[in-house]
Amino acid sequence: MDPENLIEQCFIFHGLPARVLNDIVAIGSVKKFNAKQTIFMEGDRATGFHIVITGRIKIFKLSTEGREQTLHVFGPGEPFGEAAVFAGTRFPANAMAVKKTETFYIPREAFVLLLKKDPSIAMNLLSILSRRLMSFAVMIGDLSLKEVPGRLATYLIILMKQQGKSDSVTLDMPKSQLASLLGTIPETLSRIFAKMQRQGIIAVQGPHIKILDLEALEELSGTEFRD
Amino acid sequence: MDPENLIEQCFIFHGLPARVLNDIVAIGSVKKFNAKQTIFMEGDRATGFHIVITGRIKIFKLSTEGREQTLHVFGPGEPFGEAAVFAGTRFPANAMAVKKTETFYIPREAFVLLLKKDPSIAMNLLSILSRRLMSFAVMIGDLSLKEVPGRLATYLIILMKQQGKSDSVTLDMPKSQLASLLGTIPETLSRIFAKMQRQGIIAVQGPHIKILDLEALEELSGTEFRD
DNA sequence: CGCTGCGTTGAGCTTCTTCAACGATCGTGG
DNA sequence: CCACGATCGTTGAAGAAGCTCAACGCAGCG
Numbered sequence: 001m002d003p004e005n006l007i008e009q010c011f012i013f014h015g016l017p018a019r020v021l022n023d024i025v026a027i028g029s030v031k032k033f034n035a036k037q038t039i040f041m042e043g044d045r046a047t048g049f050h051i052v053i054t055g056r057i058k059i060f061k062l063s064t065e066g067r068e069q070t071l072h073v074f075g076p077g078e079p080f081g082e083a084a085v086f087a088g089t090r091f092p093a094n095a096m097a098v099k100k101t102e103t104f105y106i107p108r109e110a111f112v113l114l115l116k117k118d119p120s121i122a123m124n125l126l127s128i129l130s131r132r133l134m135s136f137a138v139m140i141g142d143l144s145l146k147e148v149p150g151r152l153a154t155y156l157i158i159l160m161k162q163q164g165k166s167d168s169v170t171l172d173m174p175k176s177q178l179a180s181l182l183g184t185i186p187e188t189l190s191r192i193f194a195k196m197q198r199q200g201i202i203a204v205q206g207p208h209i210k211i212l213d214l215e216a217l218e219e220l221s222g223t224e225f226r227d
Numbered sequence: 228m229d230p231e232n233l234i235e236q237c238f239i240f241h242g243l244p245a246r247v248l249n250d251i252v253a254i255g256s257v258k259k260f261n262a263k264q265t266i267f268m269e270g271d272r273a274t275g276f277h278i279v280i281t282g283r284i285k286i287f288k289l290s291t292e293g294r295e296q297t298l299h300v301f302g303p304g305e306p307f308g309e310a311a312v313f314a315g316t317r318f319p320a321n322a323m324a325v326k327k328t329e330t331f332y333i334p335r336e337a338f339v340l341l342l343k344k345d346p347s348i349a350m351n352l353l354s355i356l357s358r359r360l361m362s363f364a365v366m367i368g369d370l371s372l373k374e375v376p377g378r379l380a381t382y383l384i385i386l387m388k389q390q391g392k393s394d395s396v397t398l399d400m401p402k403s404q405l406a407s408l409l410g411t412i413p414e415t416l417s418r419i420f421a422k423m424q425r426q427g428i429i430a431v432q433g434p435h436i437k438i439l440d441l442e443a444l445e446e447l448s449g450t451e452f453r454d
Numbered sequence: 455c456g457c458t459g460c461g462t463t464g465a466g467c468t469t470c471t472t473c474a475a476c477g478a479t480c481g482t483g484g
Numbered sequence: 485c486c487a488c489g490a491t492c493g494t495t496g497a498a499g500a501a502g503c504t505c506a507a508c509g510c511a512g513c514g
Contacts, residue, residue, distance in 0.1 A: 222291045473496105
């Protein structure tokens with residue numbers, strides 16, 4: 001799998017002319033990370049950003065006591081660290097591979113020059129950053145205004161849509177990781193799962209969740225799901 | 228105050244050639260809002276975005292029970308609603324004038340055409356969206372990983388820097404609004420203020436806060452403040 | 455003067471975290 | 485092949501943080 005094919009398939013560079021793609025491939029390089037290896041840390045100067053080629057990474061913040069809040073989990077084709085690069089600041093969070101991962105690394109200086117030469121590169125970036133900004137807005141609202149059952153319900157419904165199922169979902173990460181994404185801890189999440197099961201809303205078998213009462217789930221979620 | 232001068236002074240359009248600025252002024256229009264007037268609501272289709280000319284607006288989410296989480300408070304020169312416009316989706320939150328406000332409104336369709344014609348417009352936008360994304364990342368971390376005293380301490384320290392003071396700050400909004408920004412309610416914020424005062428960390432006189440023990444405040448905050 | 459918005463304080467309660475223990479699964483090296 | 489450690493998940497008991505509800509004070513202003 002050579003970088004060029006992968007790069008042009010990523011949404012971030014989709015639709016760009018071959019000339020520009022070549023420039024991008026020319027300034028970047030492939031980096032490899034083992035599971036649990038740190039890619040960058042909060043406070044590091046953002047000297048470049050990555051695009052996941054294979055594997056999976058998470059972006060997270062740590063409290064002083066060591067609790068973890070996951071902001072994002074990214075897979076193939078998704079860029080991360082770009083915001084800090086464009087803003088020219090330090091990374092506001094940590095990045096770690098959750099499994100063996102390859103990334104395409106693009107250094108800041110060269111990329112900023114490319115951007116100036118070819119501002120059309122910015123268009124897809126605008127769209128990506130906008131989407132992430134909005135998903136963060138939702139996350140802030142959920143963290144602040146919903147309780148854990150509501151957040152879990154919302155997550156399950158979104159996952160259902162993603163997986164195109166109407167009565168079951170399969171969690172795409174360990175429950176402990178999900179807890180961190182939902183802004184809680186494994187113990188609490190486990191209790192909520194048990195409670196929702198007791199209430200007959202879902203049935204849990206490991207990572208497989210049967211949705212028994214979608215109505216109740218939507219009620220718990222409190223979110224309107226319009227296109 | 229005619230729009231043209233204001234528009235070119237905004238960071239969002241800073242450094243653009245006169246030709247482009249004229250185009251932008253041509254497609255936009257001035258809108259006026261009274262205090263407490265809704266500008267747009269969560270779920271509305273994003274048919275355009277605004278730039279604050281005078282006044283002040285807030286972006287916020289509401290829980291089903293009516294509690295409010297403020298995401299942003301914006302003043303003159305700051306754009307809002309752009310993310311939903313670039314992503315072509317609905318607004319993920321509400322916007323309301325907190326006092327009498329004028330905005331420069333830019334409709335989506337025309338602006339997207341302009342962007343395609345002149346991608347250089349996108350550069351400043353990239354920087355703005357990146358900064359907001361990072362500030363949201365911080366907000367998520369704070370909401371999830373810090374308790375209210377920590378968030379308040381962080382806010383006070385940032386405000387000190389903004390105001391260039393070293394031993395006092397003046398709150399730039401009502402305490403009830405601050406509560407919503409910090410992800411809590413007025414009662415709780417009031418209690419925290421009282422407690423920090425009892426502990427000799429600060430002295431509160433209405434909106435004026437004297438910082439008596441910066442050390443303790445930084446300790447509470449838990450954030451490293453690097454450049 | 456009385457209304458309205460803002461702020462404060464108290465009492466009770468819910469939610470969630472902490473701490474601790476325990477069970478299950480899985481991959482690996484002996 | 486089994487034993488071991490590591491990861492993951494579950495459950496219980498206790499405690500902390502923050503929310504709800506309610507009452508009240510105070511200031512500004514029509």
